[in-house]
Amino acid sequence: GAVVSQHPSRVICKSGTSVKIECRSLDFQATTMFWYRQFPKQSLMLMATSNEGSKATYEQGVEKDKFLINHASLTLSTLTVTSAHPEDSSFYICSATGYNNEQFFGPGTRLTVL
Amino acid sequence: GNSVTQMEGPVTLSEEAFLTINCTYTATGYPSLFWYVQYPGEGLQLLLKATKADDKGSNKGFEATYRKETTSFHLEKGSVQVSDSAVYFCALRSKTSYDKVIFGPGTSLSVIP
Numbered sequence: 616g617a618v619v620s621q622h623p624s625r626v627i628c629k630s631g632t633s634v635k636i637e638c639r640s641l642d643f644q645a646t647t648m649f650w651y652r653q654f655p656k657q658s659l660m661l662m663a664t665s666n667e668g669s670k671a672t673y674e675q676g677v678e679k680d681k682f683l684i685n686h687a688s689l690t691l692s693t694l695t696v697t698s699a700h701p702e703d704s705s706f707y708i709c710s711a712t713g714y715n716n717e718q719f720f721g722p723g724t725r726l727t728v729l
Numbered sequence: 730g731n732s733v734t735q736m737e738g739p740v741t742l743s744e745e746a747f748l749t750i751n752c753t754y755t756a757t758g759y760p761s762l763f764w765y766v767q768y769p770g771e772g773l774q775l776l777l778k779a780t781k782a783d784d785k786g787s788n789k790g791f792e793a794t795y796r797k798e799t800t801s802f803h804l805e806k807g808s809v810q811v812s813d814s815a816v817y818f819c820a821l822r823s824k825t826s827y828d829k830v831i832f833g834p835g836t837s838l839s840v841i842p
Binding site: 621647649656657658659660661664708710712715718720721722723 | 765771772773774775818820821828830831832833834835837
């Protein structure tokens with residue numbers, strides 16, 4: 616079946632630094648990828664829709680200059696959390712739309728900002 | 730806009746008990762409906778889905794039927810196991826929301842021996 620990977624799985628960084636998270640579709644091409652964040656014991660909230668070769672579409676309330684998304688190829692989308700602060704600590708999950716228009720989710724990246 | 734509502738958790742059951750997690754949705758058009766499961770510390774896994782009214786999704790003993798008349802997609806399992814302990818998310822996806830997956834708040838299930 617289709618597999619989506621994320622790297623890193625966990626990252627701890629100091630406040631003020633930037634962190635890049637990669638999302639890859641391993642065995643299929645994905646023109647559209649989605650980025651979600653999940654706070655402890657809460658549901659997933661969609662942050663943005665990433666389209667290959669064009670600018671990402673952000674959900675209301677999500678700062679596009681804070682969360683930079685680049686969909687460089689049909690198998691890779693990156694989310695960069697710029698100038699991270701403790702309130703950005705969360706579980707970030709990506710998904711990719713594959714064959715049959717089904718969405719496949721990555722395993723998530725746990726970000727902790729000290 | 731589109732939304733998903735789930736019963737509040739946490740739910741605690743004894744092994745072999747019957748499970749029902751209620752889910753209702755609001756959507757324009759004809760959404761596809763999903764149940765995802767998230768085990769502790771892990772990402773999401775698709776548990777089952779249904780793409781049109783009266784469809785029944787099933788997997789690993791879990792079932793859910795797409796009821797358009799009641800806008801519901803309740804998850805059921807006849808006999809739960811300790812290994813079913815996880816958080817369960819009901820979700821929908823619709824062309825009218827640009828194929829975004831809209832998640833419910835999640836229901837935490839704990840099964841005790």
